[in-house]
Amino acid sequence: MLTALATLLSHYRRHPGQLAMLLLGLWVASALWSGVQAINVSARDSYARAEALFSTGLDRLERRDDEPLTRDDYLALRRAGLPVSPLLEGEVETADGNRLTLIGIDPLTLPGDSAFATAGSTDELTGFLTSPWQTRLAPDSLAALGVARGEAPGSTPHLAEGQRLPPLVPTPSLPPDTLVMDIAAAARLLDRGTTLSRLVTAPDALATAPDGFVLTRADTLVEPGQLTQSFHLNLTAMALLALVVGLFIVQAALGLALEQRLDLLRTLRALGVSARRLVGLLALELVLLGLVGALAGIVSGVWLAQALLPDVAATLASLYGAEVGAQLYLPWHYWLGGLAVTLGGLFLAGSGVLWRAARLSVLGLGQAQAWRAGFHRQLRRLALAGSGVVALGLALWAWLAAQPPGEGLIAGFGLVAALLLAGALWLPPLLALGLAALARLWRRHPLAQWAVADLQLQLPRLTLAMMALLIALAANLGIGSMVGGFRLTFLDWLDQRLVADLYLRPPPAQFDSVEAWLGERSEVRETLPTRHAEATLREAERDGAARSLERPVSLYGITPGAALVPHWPLLDTRQGREAAWQAFRGGAAFVNEQLAIAEGLSPGDRLIVEATGRRETLPVAAIYPDYGNTRGEVLLATPQLAKRFAGTPSSIGIVLAAGGRAETLSEALRQRFALGSDSLVDQREVKRVATGIFERTFTITRALSALTLGVAALALLASLLAQARSRRRQLAPLWALGVPRARLATVQLAQLGGAALATGLLAVPLGIGLALGLVAVINVAAFGWRLPLHLFPAEMAMTLATAVGVALLAALLPALRLWRTPPRALLAEEEAT
C-alpha cells in the first residue's frame, strides 16, 4: 500500500511543476477564501458584542426640545415610576491620539441581560461604583491605549489631555474601542457635570413617551449586524468566486497529473492493485495535498485579512457606524471551516479524476481520436448542464420578481452565480462550434487549418482554464461597471444635493436668531434651513384604498429655495418637476427611493404620518434618490414640517451671493454666536468626506476582483505550461515539413490569443448581465435603491486586452522554449513517441 502510494507520488518528483501548480491553486483558493472569512468572522464578533451592549436593544428617551438631558430629568422620571437608566456617551483621545468611545452607565438601573453585566462579586460592584472606579474594556482595545495585555489589569493609562483612566479591567464581551465605566467616573472624565447623553429603558417598558420627551424604540434603531450584512455577503461572494477560480487550477493540474500517470496506473492495476485500492490511494493523495495547500492557504488568509482589516474596519465605521476591532478574532470553527471548505472544494475538483481512475481500463490505449469522441460527449453534457443552470436562473428570476421589492439578497446572488456558471458551461461548446466553423472556412489554408484542428485537440485541456478566465473577466467587467456607475451617479447626486456653500448646525436655542442674523447679511444670497423629526408611517392610500404600513420613517424638512429646486434630483413625479415643487411648497411630500421601493409607493399616493403626537395626511408628489441612506425618509418643506409636526431645527444651508466669501462669513458667525468648531462645515469638506468613504468601499471590491483575474491568469498559464511539453512533439513534424520555427511560434500565439479573445468577447455580454444583476437586483435588495446602469467601453476594451495579453503571456513561455529548442531535439522527441 505504502509502496503504491510512494509510486503514485513519485510522479510529482519528476514533475515538480505540476505539484507546484496544484499547491498554488489550492493555496490561492484557500487563502482568499479564508482571508475574507477571517474578516467576516471578526466583524461579526464585533457586531455581536456591540449589539449586546446598551446602544442597541434598548429604547431611548430624549428631550423634545433638544436640550441636553440632565440628572434632574432622570430623577423626575424615576420618581414618576418610569424605569429609565442614565447613559453618558462621549469620546476620549488616548495619549497616542486614538479616539475611543467612553460609555458611563448606572449598573443599578440598567435593564438586565446586558452583556456588560458580567458576573462579579461584591467588591467588583463596589470597585465599579466607587473611587478610583474601573475602566472595563475588551482586550482588543488595549492596543489603542498603548497597554500590553499582561500589564493591563489595574493599570491607569494617561489620556491625551493628561487625565488618567480608572484602573483597567479587561472584559472580553465588550465591543472594540469602547470603554465602559460608572457614570460618576465618566461624568468626571468627560467633564459633563449633570448632563446625560440619553436615557434608556428595556424595550417596550414604556407604552408612550412621557410629556416633553421623544421615545425611540429599539427596533427602529438598526443594528450594525443587520446593516452590514449586505457588505459581508458581497465579500463572501467575491471570496467564493476566488475559491472557484482557484479550484479550476487544481482541477486542471489534477487532470494533467492523471493523464500522465495513466500508464503508471495501468501498470499498477496489472500488478494486482485493485481498482478500489487505487481510488483510495488517489483519494489519500488528494487529502495529503489538500491539507498542505489548505494550511498554507489559511495561514496566508489570516495574513491577508490582517492586511485588509484596517481598511474594511474604516469602511464599516464610516458607512454604517459599526465598530470593528482592529484585531482578528478567530474561533475554532473558523479554522475548521476553512479546512473543510478547501478540502471539500478539492474533492469536488478531484472527483472527475477519481471517477476516471475507477473506470480505468487495464488495456485501454490513450487514443487521441477516441478521446475526442469522449470530448464531444462531454461538450453535449456541458451544453445541457449550462441550459439547466439557465433554467434555474430563470426560475430564480421569476421567484425574485414575485417577491416584495428589496427582498431576496441571497437569491439575487444565486441569480448572478447562475449567470456566471451558465456562461462558463456554455463556453467550451461555443468555442468548439466556432472552431468547427473556422475549420470549414479555412479549408484552403493548410497551416491555418492545421492550427484550428490542433486547437480543437487542445481544447479539452484548455477549457477549464478558459472557463476560469471567462468567469474572472465577466466578474471584473460587471464589478467594474457597477463601481464606475456608482461613482458617477453618486458624485452627480452629491453635487445636486449639496447646493449650499456652507452648512451650519447651530444649537437649537440659537437656531432662529442665527437664521434672522443671516437673513440680514449682504453676502448671503439665500438660507436653506432644515428640520427633522422621527415619525411613524401609519398608512398609505391609493385611489381611496388604504393599506396599513406601521413603519418608522424620518421626516426631513428642506427649504425649496431658488438655489436648491433646480438641482435637487427627482426620480419620478406625477406631472413633471414644476408641478411637483409647486405641490411640495403647498404641503405635499417627497419620499426617498428606498421607502418607495420597500412599500410600493408612487407619486399620487397619500400617506398618513404620525409624529410628535400629530397625525397628518400627506400627498406624495415625487420620489427622489437618496443614496447611502439606510432608512426610509419623507421630505417636507421646512416651514410645513415646523408647523405640522413641530420638527426640530437641524441645520442651515447658506448660499453665498456672488463675491461673498465663506471665510469672512464664518468668522463673523463664530464671533457673533460663539459656535463650536464643528458646527460650521464647508460644502467641499462634506463632499470630500463622503467621496472618501465610497472610494474606500470600492477599493476593497476592486482589489478582490483584480486578485481573481490574477488567479485566472495563473490557471491559464498553468494549463499551458502543463501541456507545452507534449505539444512540442506535435510541432516537430510541421517543422520537418518546412514551417519555420518563428512561424510555428506565431501560430501558437495566434491560437491562444484567438481563443482568449473569443473568451473575452463572450465575457462582455456576460459582464453586462452581471452588472445589471448587481445594480438592479442585488443593490436594491441590499441598500434599497437602484443604480442606473452605466457601461464603460474603454474599460471593456481594457479587459479584453488583458485577457488576450494574459493568454499571450502564457503562450509566450512555451513559444520561447520552442524557439530556442534545437530542431534535432524536436525530432528526437518525435522519434521517442
Add this chain to the structure above:
Amino acid sequence: MRQPWIGPLLLTALLLAGCDASQETRQNTGFAGLGEAAGDFAQASPGTPLRFPIDHGPHPDYRIEWWYLTANLENADGEPLGLQWTLFRQALVPPDERPEPAPWAADQLWMAHFAVSQGESHRVAERFARSHSAGNDGQAGVRAAPFRAWLDDWQLASRVEDAASDTFAELSLSAHQDDDRGRFGADITLDAEGPLVPHGEDGFSQKAADGQGSLSSGSMYSGSMYYSQPFWRVDGEVTLDGETQPVTGRAWLDREWSSQLLDERQQGWDWFSLHLASGHKLMAFQLRGGGAAGGDYRSGTWITPDGSPTPLSPGAIQLEPLATATVSGREVPTRWRLEVPSEGLQLVVEAPHAERWMATSVPYWEGAVVARDPASGERLGEGYLEMTGY
C-alpha cells in the same frame, strides 16, 4: 430583570441572608477584609441610646440598615392578603473614604423589595439606586422628620407635615409596579396605635451567643440596633392581578442598623413577627448556628398590648420545624412549633400558602403565617415569617 452583580452584594446587605461558609468567605473578602475595614464603620453596641425622630432617618456611618414593613390585611370579603415593603441601605465605603459630592458620585447603595400576596398569587418587585450621604435629594433616601423613605416612586412617608410633632405615627405607603404580568401595588395609610418598641438591651439586639461585650470574629460586635413599630392599623387599597381591592388590617415595621451582621458560622435565619389575639405581640428569631456550643442562637421580645417589651433570652424560646414544603426547588419549613414557656405561650405557626418565595437578587422566603393552639387548633394570631438560607 437580571442584575448578576447585585446578588453577591446582597449577601452582605441582607442580615437575613443565607450565609454558608463559602458565601461568608466572599463577604469577608468582598469588603477589603472585614476585619481591617470594620473599624472604619460605627459599631452597634449596648448602651447606645435610641433617639427619635433622628433614628427614623439613615445612619450612613453604619454599614447596613433597613426599614422593613410587613402587613396582614384582608379585603372587604374577609379574604387575607399579605404585603411586604422593605428599603435596604448599604454603605459602599467607610465614612472616612466617602467621595467628594459630585454628580453621580455615591457612597450609599439602596435596594427596595416589594411583594403583594393573596391566595396563590404572589408578586415580587425589586429596585436599586445610589446616593451620596451628603445630599438627600437622590433617587432613593430617607428623611427622619417629616418622615419619608423612598426609592423612585415607591415611598413610605409621613402624612403629618409639621416636623415638630411625631411625624412617624401617621404614615402612608405608595408603591406600584408594572411588568409583563400586569400591574400590582398598594396605596395604604398606617396609623400607630401603640408606642415604638426597642428590642434586646434598650435597642441593642445581640445576634450571637458570644456577641455581647466580648469580641467576636473581626473584632466586631455581632449585633444591631433594633426597634419596631408593631401597632400599625392599616387602611387603603391594594392592586393585584389588575384588580384593586379595599383592604384593612395591621402592619409591623422593623428598623435595624448594624455594621457587623452575622458571624461566619451562621447559615440562615428564621424570623417571626406575630400579632396575637390577646393583643400581645411577639418577635422571635433564630440564627441557625452561632449559638452556645455551636447550636442555634435564639432571641426575641414579648410585647404587652400597651407596648412594654420583655427581652427573651436564648433559652426562653423553643422553636422546632414540624413540616416542610418544596418551594422553588428547596425544602422550606412552613409549619413550626413555637413556645415561650415563661409567658405560657404554646403555638403552632403555619404558612397557609407555601409559595411565598422572594425571587430577588438574594432569594428568601417571606410570607404571612397563622398561629394556632397546638391542641385545639384555635386561631390565636397572625403575622409574618421570614426564612433565609434554605
